[in-house]
Amino acid sequence: MMELKYNPKNGWEAGADADKQAAFPFAERYKAFLDRAKTEREAAREAIRLAEERGFVNIDAVKSLKKGDKVYADNKGKSVLLVVIGEDSTQGLNIVAAHIDAPRIDLKQNPLYEDLELAFFKTHYYGGIKKYQWTTIPLALHGVVVRGDGSSVEIVIGEDEGDPVFTITDLLPHLAQDQMKKNMSEAITGEGLNLLIGSKPNADEKDKVKGAVLTLISEKYGIVEEDFISAELEIVPSVKARDVGFDRSLIGAYGQDDRVCAYAALAGILEVESPNRTAVCVLADKEEVGSMGNTGMKSRFFEDTAARIIALQNSGYNDLLLRQTFAVSMCLSADVGAAVDPGYKEVSELLNAPKLGYGVMLTKYTGSRGKAGSNDASAEFVGRVRKLFNDNGIVWQIGELGKVDMGGGGTVAQYISNLNIDTVDCGVPLLSMHSPFEISSKLDIYMTFKAYGAFYLL
Secondary structure (H helix, E strand, O other): OOOOOOOOOOHHHHOOHHHHHHHHHHHHHHHHHHHHOOOHHHHHHHHHHHHHHOOOEEHHHOOOOOOOOEEEEEEOOOEEEEEEOOOOHHHOEEEEEEEOOOOEEEEEEEEEEEEOOEEEEEEEEEOOOOHHHHOOOOEEEEEEEEOOOOOEEEEEEOOOOOOOOEEEOOOOHHHOHHHHOOOHHHHOOHHHOOEEEEOOOOOOOOOHHHHHHHHHHHHHHOOOHHHHHHEEEEEEEOOOOEEEOOOOOEEEEOOHHHHHHHHHHHHHHHOOOOOOOEEEEEEEEOHHHOOOOOOEOOOOHHHHHHHHHHHHHOOOOOHHHHHHHHHOOEEEEOOOEEOOOHHHHHHOOOOOOOOOOOOEEEEOOOEEOOOEOOOOOOHHHHHHHHHHHHHOOOOEEEOOOOOOOOOEEOOOHHHHHOOOOEEEEEEOEEEOOOOOOEEEEHHHHHHHHHHHHHHHOO
C-alpha cells in the first residue's frame, strides 16, 4: 500500500542491502571509464570497445536483424547508438539517451604564441563553465590533429605519471586588488584562458620559445603550425576519478555531466539479452552547446539509424512506419541535475530539490523560467516510469534545476520528444556541476543503472 505522504528516503538507509553492496564495485568500473573517456571521442571509442566485448557488431556489417541481435552505429567517432533488437521494432523503442561531451576548454585554430619569452596556447571555452575554476590547476591535452597530407595523429598529454601537464596562470592575492573587485564572471575573461606550455628558448629561432615548442611537437608528432587549423584539441583536468569522503560513498571527477548517465545507460544495455521491445542507448555529442551539428541530438543520425533498424527487421519499410514507431516509443533523457548544496540552499526550492544519496532523479520538466526550452513530460508517462521504479525496488526522487526564475537549463529531451516520443528526464544529481571536479553519490549512480536497465525491459 502506498504511503499517504510523499516521503523521499536516503538510499543508504532505505535501499536493499544487496544494492548498497553492489554500488561500490560498480563505481570502480565507472571510475575506470571516466579515466579512459575524458573527451567525446574517447567516450565513444570506449563504449564501442565495451559493446564489442559483449557481442555487439557494427550495423554496417549486418544484412538483417532479428530478436536478440546486438548492433551499434558509430557517428563520426563522436556519438554512438547501441541497440538490442526486440520482437518487432515497429512496436516501439525503449530509448535511454545521454550525452558524452562535457564542458571544457578547446584550442583556437591558430593557438600558439609567445609573450615575455613564455609560450602559450590561445583557447576558446566550450559549454558553460566558471572560468576562474580552470586557473592554477593541472591540465591535460587530448584530441586529434589532421596533418596537411591528410593523415591524423591522436594526442594525449598530461595523464600518465611521467607526462608534463599544462596550466592557466592567475594573479597572486597581493597584486589582485583590482581583479578581486570585479564580478566573478569578469575577473577571468575568455581571452584570458591562455594555456602555459613552455619557457625554454631555442637560440636559432626568431620567436625563441615558440620555435622551441614547435620543434618539440614536430619531432614527436610530425605536426607543423598550420596543422592546428585542422585539429580538435581539448584541455581537460588531468586529475583521475577519486573516492571522496572517509566512507568512500562519493566520487569526485571531471566530466560526470553527463558521462555518469552515459555510463549507466551503457552498462544497462550491455546486460540486455532478448527484450520484447527494442532497446536503444543513445550517446550523443554537442549537448553542452545546444545539441547542434551532425553529431548532436538535433542531427538526423538518430532518426536515420532508427530507420535502418526497422528496415533491417521489416522488408516493407517506409517512412510512415518510422513515424508510427516513434509514436509508440518511450525515452528516458539521461542527464544530470543539480543536487541541493548545503552551502547554497538559497538557490534551491527544498521541496523539489534532489539530494545526494536519495537515488535516481526523475525530472518532469527542465527549461528556464516559464519552462522555456523544456520537454514537460505528460502525467501519464511520469506515472508509468514512477510505477516501474517502485515495482523494481529502485530508490528514486524528484528534482528540478533550482528555484523558478533563478536560472535553469535544458537537455536532449526536447529534441527526442519533438519526434512524438514520450520522454522524461531521469539521471544522477551532482554537486559542483560543470566544474573541473564534480561530485556524485555511488548509491545514486547504481540506482540510475538499475533504473535504466528496468526501462530497457519495460
